Amino acid sequence: MNSFAPRVALVGDRSPNVRAHTRIPALLTALAERERLVLDAYWIPTEEAEGSEESLAGFDAIWLVPGSPYRSEAGALTAARTARERGIPFLGTCGGFQHALLEYARNVCGLTSAGHAETGSGAGDPLIVPLACSLAGHEGTVRVTAGSLAEQALGAERTVERYHCSYGLSPAFLGVLREHGLRFTGVDENGEVRIAELPGHPFFLVTLFQPELAGDGDRAHPVIKALAGAARATRRPQVAETSSVPWTRRLSS
Known part of the structure; x- marks a missing residue:
């Protein structure tokens, strides 16, 4: 591996049964x-x-990959918070979308009891709730806000994406999340949120759809390419030495 290549943390519980993991x-x-x-x-x-x-702060990018429920919700939230607070390029897909929003609600909006209906976490109303219709195995149109990071990454204001999820953001929390700076820049044909981003951050993009499932796997989805580009653009010389990272579980292993 090129020692000068940006390093990305793929945070998630790797499994041969998760199609997104096998495609990465x-x-x-x-x-x-x-x-x-x-x-x-x-x-x-x-x-x-x-x-x-x-240790996570030593990476040039963090990708919170699908696979919810995670073995450690706290670990998933740590990944999202570290990227958000340290200005590290971040991509959250499917479960990563859900947990990035959960982290933001708890630590930025002060909704400390916000929870996830799939796991029963949190003492208050769930932020992440069952979708009216499960999207597992489905694809659908996403309308993207012009001029957004999402539009810049996708290169289009309309796209068709694949899903494998049954949980999404409760509309009841849209207002408070917006008031605290989060921007929702992708919705389906019914106006349900499918993409969110954080203005002012070098690269913070989360999608309910799974870009890992796009196409036949011989070309990376535009948002994955955008994450890689952001990691290269913001790569810090002080993290060039692999010894600063305690994990040795490289992608190829």
Whole structure:
């Protein structure tokens, strides 16, 4: 692996039964071969991410991958919070979308009891709730806000994306999340949120759809390419040495 390649933490509980996980290695290979965007990727189980803010901060990008419910909700939230607070390029997909919003609600909006209906976490009304119609195995149109980070990454104001989820954001929390700075820049045909981003951050983008499932796997989805580009653009010289990262579970292992 090129020692000067940006390093990305793939935070999630890797499983051969999660299709998105099995596709990621080929997608990153395609990024390197087609786009010349080489990433040094490490798999970080959520249990190891929990309480590891300083080590996660040594990465050039953090990708909170699908696979909810995670073995450690706290670890998933740590990944999102570290990226948000440290200005590290961040992509959250499917479960990553859900937990990035949960982290934001608790730590920025002060909704400390906000929870996730799938796991029963939180003492208050759930922020993440069952979708009216499950999207597992479905695809649908997403309308993207012009001029947004999402539009810049996708290169279009309308796209068709694939899903594998049954939970999304409760509309009851849209107002408070907006008031505290979060921007919703992608919705389905019914106006339900599918993309969110954080203005002022170098790159903070979350999608309910799974870009890992797009196409036949021989070309990385535009939002994955955008994350790689952001990691390269913001890469810090002081994290060039692999020894600063305690994990050795590289993508190829």
